Amino acid sequence: xxxxxxxxxxxxxxxxxxxxxxxxxxxxxxxxxxxxxxxxxxxxxxxxxxxxxxxxxxxxxxxxxxxxxxxxxxxxxxxxxxxxxxxxxxxxxxxxxxxxxxxxxxxxxxxxxxxxxxxxxxxxxxxxxxxxxx
Numbered sequence: 001x002x003x004x005x006x007x008x009x010x011x012x013x014x015x016x017x018x019x020x021x022x023x024x025x026x027x028x029x030x031x032x033x034x035x036x037x038x039x040x041x042x043x044x045x046x047x048x049x050x051x052x053x054x055x056x057x058x059x060x061x062x063x064x065x066x067x068x069x070x071x072x073x074x075x076x077x078x079x080x081x082x083x084x085x086x087x088x089x090x091x092x093x094x095x096x097x098x099x100x101x102x103x104x105x106x107x108x109x110x111x112x113x114x115x116x117x118x119x120x121x122x123x124x125x126x127x128x129x130x131x132x133x134x
């Protein structure tokens with residue numbers, strides 16, 4: 001288990017993972033590094049930090065709820081969480097008979113997100129065929 005920098009940080013990140021849309025959370029993680037850099041350089045009142053403050057404040061509007069963490073020998077692991085803004089829905093996250101998720105939608109999703117990989121392989125194959133033919 002990783003060492004726990006602080007249980008509050010671990011709990012907050014876990015709650016963010018529950019309520020923030022994936023791309024927003026990923027983008028926020030990238031901006032956190034720039035934010036830390038600005039603070040480290042003492043640029044507290046720079047226009048960039050002010051803009052990042054507004055972005056960070058917006059991302060936190062729905063970060064509310066509770067997280068239960070297990071503490072043991074310098075580590076902490078989230079073991080339960082709840083939020084009224086949770087993006088997790090059991091009826092959408094399962095493939096059981098009671099699921100409201102239409103599994104047929106997965107096929108289109110997989111095709112769309114896999115398209116760049118398929119195209120990359122086609123281009124590589126075509127380039128290899130041209131080299132062999134030349």
